[in-house]
Amino acid sequence: MGEVENKLEDYEVKKEGEAEILMLKSNAVFFNPVQVHNRDMSIAVLRTFVSKRKEEHEAQMNKRNKSQKKGNHSETSVVNEEAVLTSQHDEMDVVLEKEPNQATDEIEGPSKEATKTPSWKVTRELKAPIVLEALAASGLRSLRYAREVDGLGKVVALDNDKASVEACKRNIKFNGASAVSKVEAHLADARVYMLTHPKEFDVVDLDPYGSPSVFLDSAVQAVADGGLLMCTATDLAVLCGTNGEVCYSKYGSYPVKGKYCHEMALRILLASIESHANRYKRYIVPVLSVFMDFYVRVFVRVFTSASEIKNTPLKLSYVYQCAGCDSFHLQCLGRTVTKNNSVKYAPGIGPVVPQECSDCGKKFNVGGPIWSAPIHDQDWVLSTLTDVRSMKDRYPAYNKITSVLTTVSEELHDIPLFFSLHNISGTVKCTSPSSVMFRSAVINAGYQISSSHVNPLGLKSDAPWDVIWDIMRCWVKNHPIKEQPRDSPGTAILSKSPKLEASFSRAVAALSKAQAKKVKRFLPNPESHWGPKVRAGRKITSKHISLLGAEAINGAISHEDGNGVLTEKPASHIGETVTDEEREPSTKRQKTGDGELAGEP
Ligand SMILES: C[S@@+](CC[C@H](N)C(=O)[O-])C[C@H]1O[C@@H](n2cnc3c(N)ncnc32)[C@H](O)[C@@H]1O
Ligand SMILES: [Zn+2]
Numbered sequence: 001m002g003e004v005e006n007k008l009e010d011y012e013v014k015k016e017g018e019a020e021i022l023m024l025k026s027n028a029v030f031f032n033p034v035q036v037h038n039r040d041m042s043i044a045v046l047r048t049f050v051s052k053r054k055e056e057h058e059a060q061m062n063k064r065n066k067s068q069k070k071g072n073h074s075e076t077s078v079v080n081e082e083a084v085l086t087s088q089h090d091e092m093d094v095v096l097e098k099e100p101n102q103a104t105d106e107i108e109g110p111s112k113e114a115t116k117t118p119s120w121k122v123t124r125e126l127k128a129p130i131v132l133e134a135l136a137a138s139g140l141r142s143l144r145y146a147r148e149v150d151g152l153g154k155v156v157a158l159d160n161d162k163a164s165v166e167a168c169k170r171n172i173k174f175n176g177a178s179a180v181s182k183v184e185a186h187l188a189d190a191r192v193y194m195l196t197h198p199k200e201f202d203v204v205d206l207d208p209y210g211s212p213s214v215f216l217d218s219a220v221q222a223v224a225d226g227g228l229l230m231c232t233a234t235d236l237a238v239l240c241g242t243n244g245e246v247c248y249s250k251y252g253s254y255p256v257k258g259k260y261c262h263e264m265a266l267r268i269l270l271a272s273i274e275s276h277a278n279r280y281k282r283y284i285v286p287v288l289s290v291f292m293d294f295y296v297r298v299f300v301r302v303f304t305s306a307s308e309i310k311n312t313p314l315k316l317s318y319v320y321q322c323a324g325c326d327s328f329h330l331q332c333l334g335r336t337v338t339k340n341n342s343v344k345y346a347p348g349i350g351p352v353v354p355q356e357c358s359d360c361g362k363k364f365n366v367g368g369p370i371w372s373a374p375i376h377d378q379d380w381v382l383s384t385l386t387d388v389r390s391m392k393d394r395y396p397a398y399n400k401i402t403s404v405l406t407t408v409s410e411e412l413h414d415i416p417l418f419f420s421l422h423n424i425s426g427t428v429k430c431t432s433p434s435s436v437m438f439r440s441a442v443i444n445a446g447y448q449i450s451s452s453h454v455n456p457l458g459l460k461s462d463a464p465w466d467v468i469w470d471i472m473r474c475w476v477k478n479h480p481i482k483e484q485p486r487d488s489p490g491t492a493i494l495s496k497s498p499k500l501e502a503s504f505s506r507a508v509a510a511l512s513k514a515q516a517k518k519v520k521r522f523l524p525n526p527e528s529h530w531g532p533k534v535r536a537g538r539k540i541t542s543k544h545i546s547l548l549g550a551e552a553i554n555g556a557i558s559h560e561d562g563n564g565v566l567t568e569k570p571a572s573h574i575g576e577t578v579t580d581e582e583r584e585p586s587t588k589r590q591k592t593g594d595g596e597l598a599g600e601p
Contacts, residue, residue: 014140017043019143019144019148041292045299046145047149050149052383120303131153131202133156139183147178155183158190168185194221195221197222198222204228206231233297252271253367254366256365263291266296283311285301286377290453317370319331320352333347403520403523412449415450428493440505443507470498473493473498
C-alpha cells in the first residue's frame with residue numbers, strides 16, 4: 001500500500017458500481033466509461049447465471065434423490081463428493097430415438113429439441129462459480145464482478161500487457177481485503193492460459209479490442225460444462241459486411257448487407273463460437289445476445305455432448321438476400337428425417353429460392369452460415385430484467401440495460417433477422433404507413449410481428465415476403481406514388497396484383513406492452529463522442545479522424561506535431577482500437593436497382 005500512497009498524486013480514482021480503480025493521469029491504462037453498459041449487462045446476466053445454476057443443481061439433486069428412493073442401485077452406489085449425475089441430455093437423445101411422431105421418411109424442419117436447454121453434469125456439492133476475465137486491462141470488470149455479484153468464488157484477471165497487469169494488481173489492493181481475497185491477476189497470453197486450463201472456469205469473459213476471433217477456440221475449451229461464455233465483438237464493420245472476405249477469414253461466415261446487419265453480426269459470432277465448440281464435442285446455448293452502442297455481446301452456455309452436436313446444422317442457415325428488394329430467405333444447413341422409428345440427419349434441401357427473386361426479379365447474394373436458432377432464452381431474459389428492476393440502485397446504467405432487456409423480451413425469438421418499414425417503403429417509393437398500421441395489417445392477415453432490440457425501425461415477422469409486399473401493394477393503392485423507372489424493383493413488385501386484401505384497422509396487439517405503457521425502449525447515445533476509442537498507449541494520429549470522426553478527435557487532441565501525430569488529451573478518450581477494416585459501416589443498403597450483385601464491379 002506504501003507504494004500506492006507514495007505515488008497517489010499521479011492517479012485519479014474512477015468509480016463504477018462498487019469498484020474503484022486508480023487510473024494514471026498519464027493515460028497508461030484504458031478506461032472507456034461508455035463500456036459501463038457492457039459491464040452492467042454482464043453483471044446482470046452473471047447474477048442470473050448464479051441463481052439459475054443453483055436452481056438447476058437443486059433440481060438435478062432432487063431428481064437424483066427421487067431415483068435413489070426408487071432403489072436404483074447403480075446410481076445409489078455413487079457416494080463420493082465428485083460423483084457426477086447422468087446428463088438429462090443423454091436421456092433426451094434416447095427419447096428422440098424411441099418416440100418418433102412422424103411417418104416414415106417424413107421430412108421435419110429444424111427440430112425443437114435443437115433449442116431445448118439441457119442440464120449439465122453436477123457434483124453433489126455446488127461449488128461457487130469461478131470466473132476468468134481473459135482480457136482484463138485495469139481489472140475494473142473483474143473487481144465489479146467480485147464486489148457486486150453475490151455467490152462468486154474466485155475471479156481470475158489476465159492480461160498480456162505488463163502495465164495493465166500492474167495496474168490491475170494495484171486496483172485489487174485499492175479495493176480492500178475482500179477484493180484481495182477474491183481477485184487475482186496474472187500476466188499471461190489469454191489463449192495459452194485458457195488452453196492449459198480446460199473446463200476450469202464456470203464463467204469466461206472475453207472483452208477484446210476489436211475481434212474476439214483468435215480467442216474463441218481456447219475460450220470454448222476453458223468453460224466448464226454448463227458454464228457461461230460472455231463475448232464482446234466491436235469489429236462491426238467486418239461482421240456487418242463492409243469487408244465480407246475479412247469476416248469469412250475471422251469467423252467462417254460471409255455477411256450480406258441488410259438493415260438487419262447488427263443482428264446478423266450477432267448470429268455470425270454465435271455460429272463461429274458453435275463451430276469452435278463442436279471441435280471439442282461441445283455446443284452452445286445462447287441465453288442473451290445484444291447489440292449495444294458500438295458492439296455486439298453474446299452470453300452463451302457451453303455443454304458437452306457428442307450426440308447433441310449432430311443438431312448443429314439444424315441451428316445454422318445460409319441467407320439469400322435479394323440484390324434488388326428487401327426480401328431475404330433462410331436456407332437451413334440440415335434437417336432431420338424420421339425413418340423406421342429413428343431420427344436420421346440429412347443435409348438441407350435447396351435452394352429455397354429461384355435464381356431470380358419472385359418479388360422483384362433480381363438476383364440474390366448468398367451469406368452465412370449464420371446462427372438461425374433463438375439467440376436469447378426468454379426465461380433468462382425475463383429473470384434478468386426482473387432482477388435488475390429489483391435493484392435499480394446497483395446499476396449505474398440501469399436505464400440503458402432495462403431498455404435493452406425490455407426490447408429483447410419483446411422480440412419474436414423464433415424469427416431470425418428483420419426488415420425495416422422505412423426500407424420497404426423506400427423500395428416501392430411510397431410514403432411509409434405508420435408502424436402501428438403496418439403491424440396491424442400483418443396481424444390482421446394472420447401473422448405475428450414484433451420489434452427488434454437492434455433497430456427501432458426493425459420488424460420481425462413470420463409473414464412470408466409475398467404477404468409483406470401484398471400489404472404494401474394495398475397501401476400504395478390508397479396512397480398512389482409517382483411513376484417509377486420500368487426496371488426498378490419497386491415497379492416489378494407493384495406490377496403484381498395483391499392476392500390479399502390488407503386491413504390496416506388497428507389490431508389490439510399492434511403495440512407491444514412496453515409501447516402501450518410508454519416504457520422507454522430505445523435510449524439516445526450516452527454522450528456526444530461515444531463509441532470505440534483508440535487502444536491504450538497508442539498515439540492518436542490524423543488517421544483516426546476517419547475512424548472516430550473529426551469531432552471526437554478534436555475532443556481528444558491538443559495539437560498535431562507536424563508529422564500527422566496528435567498529442568493525446570485526457571484518459572476518457574482512450575479505449576478500444578479500431579482498424580480500417582473495423583470501421584462502423586453505413587447501414588444503408590447497397591441497392592443496385594438493376595439486379596447487379598453487391599460487390600460486383
Ligand atoms: C478492451 S481491453 C479490456 C477491457 C476490460 N475487459 C474492461 O471491461 O475494462 C482488452 C485487453 O486485452 C488485452 N489483450 C490483448 N491480447 C491479449 C492476449 N493475447 N492475452 C491477454 N490479454 C490480451 C489488452 O492488453 C487489453 O488490456
Ligand atoms: Zn427482390
